[in-house]
Amino acid sequence: MKNTLINTRVRSLEEMMPDLIATVEQTSLGMREFKDEWRYQAEESKKEWQAEMREFKDEWRYQAQESKKEWRDEMREFKDEWRYQAEESKKEWRDEMREFKDEWRYQAEESKKEWRDEMREFAERMERDTVKFKESTNEILDRMERENAKFKEDSKRDRRESNKQLGEIANKQGRMTEDLVAPSICRILREVVRCPRRFECGSLVRPRRTHPLDKSRLKEFDVIADCGDYVLVNETKSNLGPEDIGKLMDTIEEVREYFPEFRDRKFIGSLATLYAEESLIKFASRQGILVLAVGDELMDVKNEPGFKAAIF
Secondary structure, three states, X not given: OHHHHHHHHHHHHHHHHHHHHHHHHHHHHHHHHHHHHHHHHHHHHHHHHHHHHHHXXXXXXXXXXXXXXXXXHHHHHHHHHHHHHHHHHHHHHHHHHHXXXXXXXXXXXXXXXXXXXXXXXXXXXXXXXXXHHHHHHHHHHHHHHHHHHHHHHHHHHHHHHHHHHHHHHHHHHOOHHHHHHHHHHHHHHHHHHOOOOOOOOEEEEOOEEEOOOOXXXXXXXXXXXXXXXXXXXXEEOOOOOOHHHHHHHHHHHHHHHHOHHHOOOEEXXXXXXXXXXXXHHHHHHHOOOEEEEEEXXXXXXXXXXXXXXXXX
């Protein structure tokens, strides 16, 4: 039963196959004709579109060219107008600047005149004040100078008087050498020979020395100072006389003999006393001997200015 049904259906399908094939062929032919027609229509539409686009481009170019010309004309008119306005503005600006400069020069000149007048008044006032200040300052300085000179003179007089009293006391006590001459001797030596500060000044006060070759000989000296290449030999006298100058020269030779360490030095001689007469000072100066006496700085050199000590 089943086989009969299947065979019937197979035969039915076989009968329908030629119709189906014919239908497919007819459909394929129709589709081919449709594609050819579509291609033709598409080609025609493309040609029309291209033609329309060509016309559109030509029209666009024409319109663009016309717009460009109009834009150029408008820009030319704008530039001309801008140049005109700029030139007018420039002229107005120049006129305003000229007026401003003229006004500024006028104001500056007026201010300069006022400033000059004020400066002239200020300078005159300052000059008057300066003159007054100088006069006042000069008066003060003159008064201070007089007072200072008086103070110095009084100080010198007081110091001189004090040194005089000290010298008289030291002389009475027999200590003039220790109290007056010794504290002054190095200062005097440096002043006379201009001994540099790099050299130390040494002094011996009442030194006692044995003769280097004869131990039985013992001698005491007054004051001996040395600085650099120089040795100063001093003798202190209560009452100074001309004969003391010759004795000093002998003492210098004895110092050279008793102090062999000073043998190659340059020797200078000085005589110290409380008061020295002018005639004795001149006599000693001719011999190249320093004369020391009580002064402003305990003991001072009393020789005349320009005096040069003799070298022994």
